[in-house]
Amino acid sequence: MQILIQLFHILVFPGLLFDVAMGVLLMGLNNKLVARMQNRVGPPILQPWYDFLKCCGKETIIPARAKRAVFLGSPYLGFVLLISVSMFIPFAGFIPVTMGSDLVVILYLLTFVSVCEILGAASSGSPFAGVGLSREMVAMISYELPFVLVILTVARAVGADQPSGAVFSLEGILAYQEMNGPLLFSPAAIPAAIAMLFVIPCETGMHPFDIAEAETEICEGMLAEYSGTPLAMYRLTHMVKVYTMSSLFVAMFLGNRFTGIVPVDILIGILLCIAVMFISAALPHAVCARLKVEQVFHFYWTVVTGFALAGLLLVWAGV
Amino acid sequence: MILVNYAASFFLIALGLYCMAVKKNLIKILIGMGLCDYGTNLLVVSVGFNPGGTAPIFTAGEIHPGMFFVDPVPQALTLTSIVIGACTTAMVLGLIIRIKAKYGTLDSTEIRRLRG
């Protein structure tokens, strides 16, 4: 019986189907909000789902120069890894997998997901994909520093009474927030939260920072050679990543169990994710144009790192 | 007395290091390495010295009461260190011969293919 519940948790509620649904919902809302902000009607909410299905229906062309195994395998591997990451992030009190979810593990798994995309691009052998993967790597380097500083800040803010080993564990952070309120309300964590809001669009490759899949500049960058189901998998990974990052933000800064009643918690959690997605992804998408590669790097290693460092110093000073 | 030995050995080491750091010719760098070696050998030998002591050999008839030996252990260590110095010099000389053949020069500023 226990296994069935576990399977349910893995495959349905906070697992596979829920993530996909939330990913589609968030991406659809994102497109709709951006359209509304640009004073146009905008695609239906389920448009990402139609895109996914349409890509599944198309023929998969494998270029002669591509390395077949890696070309076909890496999208699926990337998607499965991302789902396993979203399992580690507790949502509305539910911890799908009781494996002691840990911020550093999540950080490295997200890196692995991007590596899978990079591997796919590299294996397709096209020069556009080569440029795309080098830009994706620069984007990864740029958002990694603030992301790390934010993790250290949250761990330090919560760290005082942790058991010695699990310094970075997400459960400890949630337990702390349950006792003395969401972390966002304490003044020291606000700069870190701002930095995290900036990290999310670059991590998920949303518009202003999507230097890796800049369709106008380098013909869809990393996915230049992909068509059919692998392409569908990559776009689905892209969508679910939006959900994962926003739920990570909610877990880190806004706590988890708000009212104790499960359905209400889930609703509040979903609304918070939508709010986070709106601020971090939709607003920059509608407001500013795509940045150049070194502008992205420069922006993240000066402005966003400044916020994160300020947060760390504030928390370190014990505010 | 013994302080002169120690001072001389540290001075030799410093001189050897200076020579290795400043001289451009490979042979002179090798000489600098040799100087460092001699400095350390002097230091190791003079660690065991004890004023008034004689060579630690039980030669028949030469030992009279009240005499005492010098410490034999550092002398054994120095023996090893000298042979190490000799072998290092031999190896570096072999390298220098082949480098002179290959690069055509002994000037260390020109032998810098591996850089950056």
Place this chain on the structure above:
Amino acid sequence: MNDSRASKPVLAVSLLLILCIGLAAAIRMAGSAPTYDGRSTDVSVLQQDAHAYDDSGADGVAAVMVNENNEKTAADNVVYSVVFNYRGYDTLGESFILIGAIAGTTAILRKKGNKASAAIVGTRGDAGQEPLKVVSYRTDQKSRTKYRRKPVIVKCAADFLLPFATVYGWYIILHGAMSPGGGFQGGVLAAGTVLLVYLAYGLTGIRKVFHSHFLHYSETAAEIVYVCIGLAGIAAGLHFCFNFVFPAGREESAMLMNDAVGYHVMAGISCLLIMMLEALDTDDGSSREEKKS
């Protein structure tokens, strides 16, 4: 940081620092107790009766070694027994270094370093630089014919000195136990004869007298004998490098080790010298005709 203007003072300061910290340590070391003051043991008594010592007052490893030397070993020279008995494993490592140096120098100076290996092995990353011009490491023919000298005086002196030098070298090797000396020092002296022959008869003289391959193999054989003597300790159930004192009381297995090391150093150093001379090959003109074949 590496342009010489800025780094000169930095280098000077650091060297001065090393020097004065060294001197401070030197003053402190000079002041501290000597490693073996020997006052606790009366050396003359020890000479008469090997067992008349007590190690309780020993203030250092050396005191114990001196005390126990007459009883536990058959050598009078304590340094000799430290080198081959007490710290035999160090000397074993020591001779490994010599073999390592010889094998390394042979590998580096090997003539047959065929160009093909460079092609097979491939080029490195920055192939952009201009390829090195490979000059045969023999200095070109023209410059060598200038020095044509007839080392008559040197030849006579060498003929006279050679026997004495060799005998003297082997004397040092064999009498290490009784008088100052030992395998290493004697081996190097004996190897000096190679230079004598070279000064007198040049490279062809050396090629006639010494056969470098034989030297190399015999040296390795001597090394294997040395290791096997060490292994004999284990074969007898005791520990490695155990020193068997033969019943006569005047001989011990350490002396065999000493002779093996002596031969090994003599053969090794002369092999090294021959290799170097072959590599430089700045032989005088007299005997160049034969080489042309």
Place this chain on the structure above:
Amino acid sequence: MFQKWIDKSMRKSPWIYHINAGSCNGCDIELVSVLTPRYDAERFGFHLTGTPRQADIVVVSGPITMQSVDRLIRTLAQVPEPKCVVSLGSCPRSGNVFKGSFAIAGPLEKYTHVDVSVGGCTPKPEAIVAGLAKAAEILEEKRREMRKHGGMAPSPAVAAAVEHEERAEFGTGDATAVRQGAEQEADA
């Protein structure tokens, strides 16, 4: 299991790839203006992609100059099945004012089967949107036929001369897109 949804989704999210075969950029501007807030093709799911690999509808504009024939054919080959070709403006259909010039290599018809042809020298954005919507529907039918033939594009029967004449004459400027991809029962 999902096949019916996938066929329906073909119509709902047609991705466009634009090939400029030597056009005077009049039609290009119009095509891009279709995606602006005023005409907003995105509400039907249209999305301009950067590579032919991810394209469903290939929009060709310009009179297929000699230089661009080679590239046109190669790019068209690289688009995965089920795909539609839409000729934008009258240049690809007839060469417009450039007809008969040495520099153009003839109507688009010669190189590929044109599904929807939006006429007019710079067709109005509404016309383009109507044409693209029509192409999207054709996409759905093609996908359904493709499934019938084991995942391969329906191979055309030898083109009956009948179909040749039946093609209607070219429409005028406004939205009289003419469906050219006549339904053909493949006999594979």
Place this chain on the structure above:
Amino acid sequence: MNMEHYPILAIISLFLGAFLVALFGRLNKVLRNLIVAAAVTIPLCLMIALIAPVMIGGQVIGYWMGNWAPVGPWAIGIGLEVDALSLFFGLVVTIAVFVSGLYSFTYMNRDDSLENYYTLFLMLSGSLLGLVLTGDLFNIFVMIEIMTMTAVALTAFRVDYEGALEGALKYMVVGSIGSTSVLVGIAMLYSQLHTLNMAQIAAALPDHQNLVTVGAFAFLFLGFSTKAFLFPFHPLAADAHAVAPASISLMISGVITKCGVYGIIRLAYILYQNINEPAVSILITGFGAVSCFICVTMAFNQHDFKRLLAFHSISQVGYVITAVGLGTALGLSAGLYHAMNHTLFKGLLFLCAGAVQYATGSLDLGRLGGLAKKMPKTCALFLIGAASISGLPPFNGFFSKWMIYQASFEKGLDTGNFFYIVVCVVCLLSSVLTLASFVKVAQSVFFGQLQPQFENTKEVPLTMRIPMWILAVLCILTGVLPWEVLQKLVGPAAAAALNAAGYIQGMLGSGAAAGAGAQAAFSMEIGFWGPVSWLCLLLIVSCAVCLVAVLGTAEQKSPEERHEMDRRAGRTAAFTRDGFADAGRILKPAEKEGHYRNPVLSGTTLTFTGEKDPKYENFFSGEESEYSQVGGGDLFWGFKTNWRHYFQGMRRWHSGVINDYTRYGIVALAFVLLYACLFL
């Protein structure tokens, strides 16, 4: 032959093998290879046999050479001391030696005078094992010398390889500063403590602390960090690795650096036991963090495969030293675990580089590319190695890096010193830069487009791939079963290092059988991370996804099958058109032949004369995709432009002139001496 003789037999078997090869090597190849194979496997078996008593049983083997048992407190003979820490490093050495020996059988078969190579190789391995197992300070110096001598000779073995002699010369000259400082340190210690045995020094040192012993600490620390190629000495490593044969680069980067680390651990944890003083901990962690960051950035824009790997191996050693410098139980075990992992994945990467060099003859990242199709198995092995070094979860790099971050962060929390937080950030950042440079290597060597000149490269022979597979399997095993490795290998080693009294008692106490007793209750609390259960989770989710994929879409056929279907359906290999309108007309092509192929309309299809179906060509915006590999220097443009001043400074700083490297060494020596005198 009881278990006591195993350590010395392992060392002597390597040296004896070396001399036998020197003697009989020239006779015939098979005999030589047999001797080398025997000499390489015996120590591995002996070390594995020792695991049970020493690691799990907690026994410390004290073995006195020539039965010279200590008299009272004074140890007159040389002792071999094998406790859990020495055995841990002994295992690392023997595994690397075994794999490298196996690899060099085929890798070196094109070179000449191989008996010299094998003599030097076996002596190098013997000296490494001797260094790790010995309990005598001067013996460590002798073994360091043999190691340096043979490593230099082996670096210069391929004499005609461009830069080999130069790399060897630099390694020898600047390495001699390290050797000199080790000997000076030993002399100073002997003058104060009148003994050379490490256990005895550890026992006597606490009450002999004065300026001389502090100076000796500085000299010894610098000597060992030279051998570990830490911060000011890292250009040596880069030059030596880049030009040495691959099996020797494995030995240098994988094992010689570990012996430097072993020396530093012995020095700080056992001899001086001053690792918990903040000054010493900051010194060691500082050296580690600086060398970690500088070497990663230096590795970033290298254009030679092995030189890039060399810089990475120093940055990983920087990780190990950072973790070791923390002084806590978690920190030390993280450092040891990362040391073992590093030997495994760095060895694998160097052997892959050797395989690429063996197959194509070039190591230039700018000119290689697209080898994945020609050398698929080497590419798979490289990916395993690259994933491990950049710390991707199921592989072994991840767990040890994770432990290092936790240890440094916790040390920062406990001591309230912000320095450790900066170190933690630097380590995390270097991990991303490591990943970036290995993505660059993957793209410029294995993926991307194949250069015409490498058209006929073949996969390397199986005998070269077996050692690589051994390392790859070990990488995966230590990654997937971290808890067993911690309990069995790393834990006891860390406990042995922390428990100096056990070390002293094991050696000077009642000889061999003393045994350090039960390990100090080795409590090490690490957040729970079960890679096995995580992999099951992955399996479940991937089954679900595959189910959906199979149901959802029509089956995808490979290009060949598609061609087959086209031909059967009467359509020639050209692209297929549906509903083609005007069939049968022959188009009048324009006159210029070469300008564009004259498309001929035949039947229902438009075919190019003699043209491959462009459908499966890479999209090159319409053009015919000629050679255009994106790799080597032109990757990560954004990062390099932002940091161009830093990179220019680094290029000027690594000038390649021997004098500059010796100058850096001297300045480092002076700094460490000054630091030691002021703070210790």
